[in-house]
Amino acid sequence: MLNDKRFQAWKQVQAYKHDGKLHRQWSPAFLVEETDRYWALASRMSSVIEADGRRWMTKEPAIFILFKKEWMNVIAMFKESGGICYYVNVASPAIIEKDVLKYIDYDLDVKLYPDLVEKTLDEKEFAHNAKLYGYDAKLMKVIENTEKKIVRMIDRHEFPFQDETIEKLYQEFLDRNQPISDP
Numbered sequence: 001m002l003n004d005k006r007f008q009a010w011k012q013v014q015a016y017k018h019d020g021k022l023h024r025q026w027s028p029a030f031l032v033e034e035t036d037r038y039w040a041l042a043s044r045m046s047s048v049i050e051a052d053g054r055r056w057m058t059k060e061p062a063i064f065i066l067f068k069k070e071w072m073n074v075i076a077m078f079k080e081s082g083g084i085c086y087y088v089n090v091a092s093p094a095i096i097e098k099d100v101l102k103y104i105d106y107d108l109d110v111k112l113y114p115d116l117v118e119k120t121l122d123e124k125e126f127a128h129n130a131k132l133y134g135y136d137a138k139l140m141k142v143i144e145n146t147e148k149k150i151v152r153m154i155d156r157h158e159f160p161f162q163d164e165t166i167e168k169l170y171q172e173f174l175d176r177n178q179p180i181s182d183p
Contacts, residue, residue: 009176011041013064015091015105018133023105025049029064032173038160039066039094039101042173063169065160066094066101071146073103076166083114084163086154090126090146106135106143110150112161118154120147 010028017023026048029041041064048056058077065074073094075087088111092104107126111119130140154161 011039011096011099011101013041013066013101013103015089015103018104018106018129018135021051023051026064030173030177032063032169032176037068037070039068039096040064040169041066041101042170061170063160063166063173066103069093070149071106071142072150074160076160078170079114081114084166085114086112086161088112088150090143090150106139108143108147110147110154112154118151 009031011031012025012028014025015023026046027043029043029046031039032042033040042062043058043064044061046058046062048058050056060077060079062078063076065076067073070093071090073089073091075089077085077087079085088109089103090106090108090110092106094101094103096102107122107129109121111121113119126143129135135143152158159165
């Protein structure tokens with residue numbers, strides 16, 4: 001029974017820092033879709049463990065898009081007040097290793113609120129860590145270009161910044177995870 005596809009559909013996500021140290025990890029989420037471009041995971045809520053041992057729970061259902069070749073990942077959170085909030089991490093492309101999805105977090109984030117207000121976050125943390133970890137010129141250029149690309153993608157409503165697509169992914173998660181009922 002452990003070889004059943006349902007058991008293989010749950011994946012853990014881990015974020016690392018540039019020096020290779022674990023930064024944050026989430027409880028397993030359900031793999032709703034995998035393409036040659038990304039993994040799409042869904043959860044009703046997640047337990048999060050920080051590198052310093054702090055634990056907390058996410059509050060909203062979410063879809064987590066981890067790109068395989070893009071220097072970003074996106075958490076689309078369904079807000080109780082309505083709408084979807086997109087939290088974009090500038091990060092290395094994700095890899096999968098022993099059923100765990102992993103990426104390096106480069107601190108710079110972009111948030112798109114349900115009212116379509118966009119905000120760049122954590123610029124001071126990014127500048128501090130760029131010095132601390134010695135990001136080279138090539139990496140700095142990749143991060144700068146990625147931030148610009150994210151803004152263009154948001155402006156053009158490109159995937160994954162499409163509420164309808166995110167809602168369909170979440171509905172698929174719900175449909176595939178219904179309780180078993182007696183016949």
